[in-house]
Amino acid sequence: MADNWQEMLAELRVAIKRENDVRDASFLDLTTSICGVEIRQMTPRDMLILDGIGNPLMSNQYPSPAQLADFLWKLSLEFKLNAPFRRWLFAMRVRKMNYFKAVQACWKYLEITFQDSPASSGLQSTPYASWVAHLVVDLGSPAEAQKILNTPLRQLLQFRNVIRKNNNPNAPTHNPSDKIKGDYIRLENARQSLVNILNRRASN
Amino acid sequence: MSDIINDGGVVGFTRRVTLSTSGVVILDDFKYDRGANAEFERTNEKSKTTGYAQAKGIRKGTATAQLADSTVNPDTYWGQTFSTTEGVEVVNWCVIAPIGRAETKNGETKASITFRETVGAVVLS
Numbered sequence: 001m002a003d004n005w006q007e008m009l010a011e012l013r014v015a016i017k018r019e020n021d022v023r024d025a026s027f028l029d030l031t032t033s034i035c036g037v038e039i040r041q042m043t044p045r046d047m048l049i050l051d052g053i054g055n056p057l058m059s060n061q062y063p064s065p066a067q068l069a070d071f072l073w074k075l076s077l078e079f080k081l082n083a084p085f086r087r088w089l090f091a092m093r094v095r096k097m098n099y100f101k102a103v104q105a106c107w108k109y110l111e112i113t114f115q116d117s118p119a120s121s122g123l124q125s126t127p128y129a130s131w132v133a134h135l136v137v138d139l140g141s142p143a144e145a146q147k148i149l150n151t152p153l154r155q156l157l158q159f160r161n162v163i164r165k166n167n168n169p170n171a172p173t174h175n176p177s178d179k180i181k182g183d184y185i186r187l188e189n190a191r192q193s194l195v196n197i198l199n200r201r202a203s204n
Numbered sequence: 205m206s207d208i209i210n211d212g213g214v215v216g217f218t219r220r221v222t223l224s225t226s227g228v229v230i231l232d233d234f235k236y237d238r239g240a241n242a243e244f245e246r247t248n249e250k251s252k253t254t255g256y257a258q259a260k261g262i263r264k265g266t267a268t269a270q271l272a273d274s275t276v277n278p279d280t281y282w283g284q285t286f287s288t289t290e291g292v293e294v295v296n297w298c299v300i301a302p303i304g305r306a307e308t309k310n311g312e313t314k315a316s317i318t319f320r321e322t323v324g325a326v327v328l329s
Contacts, residue, residue: 005220012218027209119309172268172307173315181218181230182312185272188220188228 001183008184017175022112026154031077034105035097039075041152042113044132046075048149048178057106068102069094119174138163217266221286226276229269231317233282234288236265258265262321263295271306271313278303278315284329286319 002008031038042050047058050071056063057071069091075078080086094102137143138160148156164171219231238260246255269278281299288295297319304316 009218055246117309119314121305121307123305168315170266170268170304172304172316173232174307174309174312174314176310178270178312178314179310180271181270184220185228185230185270188274192227 001187003187005184008180011180012177014178016175019115019176021156022115025155026147026152026158032105032109034109035102037094037097038077039072039109040053040077041154041192042110043150043152044135044156045146048132049074049154050196052070056164057103060107060110062103065095068099068106071106072102114157114175115151116154116161118157119172119173123149135160218296219288221288223281223284223286225270225284226309229271229281231267231269232314234265236263236319238263258295262323264318264320265297266316266318268314269317271315274306274308274311274313276306276313278306281317285322285326294327298322298326 002011020175023124026041031040033039046092051058053070055067055071057067063071073087073090076090078086078090078203132145134150136142136148139148141148161173167175219234220228222228222229240258241261242259244255244257245253248254269281271278282301282303283299285295285296285298298321299317299319302316302318306313306315308314
């Protein structure tokens with residue numbers, strides 16, 4: 001944790017560069033290697049399926065080996081519909097992986113996927129449409145819903161943030177690097193509280 | 205006219221300020237403009253401008269405040285003062301409405317705030 005403002009700025013610069021590299025990379029057709037298995041970027045369609053079947057990885061929980069294999073299979077470059085033998089062979093490969101390393105790598109993959117997801121304002125309303133419908137409408141192209149379903153989430157979430165910022169230049173944006181600033185604020189405020197306590201004691 | 209200040213290459217227009225009662229907060233996207241309170245344009249009989257005068261207004265700006273934690277209500281910032289150094293000038297500001305709703309992600313909370321330059325002591329009553 002940064003101890004002073006200059007250290008905090010130095011850490012912040014590195015973190016901002018890192019998160020922007022992640023953003024740029026999303027527009028290249030790169031895959032992610034999970035213990036040797038190449039998987040592509042997650043799309044809204046993948047998320048609908050994986051979330052719909054309740055894969056524990058989607059809620060940051062440990063999956064069973066079969067659920068881990070299923071997650072990787074659906075995102076792998078080797079995926080084919082109605083290919084049970086191919087799928088079985090793939091699952092055998094996953095079973096030979098270091099389970100904990102693979103799960104950690106999947107969580108990291110998901111963290112990067114949702115780096116630019118929206119923040120919560122604490123407001124709750126009764127759902128009346130799928131989150132995909134909201135995403136499609138936010139992106140302003142309901143006619144292209146099917147295309148959007150197959151576009152990487154990492155790209156779509158950035159598009160949505162740009163549209164939001166264009167519509168409301170004062171809208172807050174959230175980045176992983178915010179934690180560095182948050183830690184700094186909390187440290188400064190704790191120091192100030194301590195100084196206030198010591199000053200009160202000294203004056204008594 | 206638009207003034208966006210970045211003093212000494214700070215990252216992302218990030219400022220550290222100390223609010224009068226809430227303590228340290230970080231302001232991102234710190235920007236302000238100076239408006240005009242009144243403008244006068246003198247014209248001749250052919251509507252050609254022959255003179256101009258303007259009364260300078262005070263500076264007013266916006267920023268995104270990063271709060272210490274999600275329990276802080278950004279509404280409590282209203283009326284609080286802080287100061288920044290703009291070039292060689294120390295400017296005192298007062299947080300005014302509109303103040304945006306707090307948004308939290310990964311444990312970090314932010315809200316948009318509005319502020320204006322103070323012209324004297326700020327008294328809350």
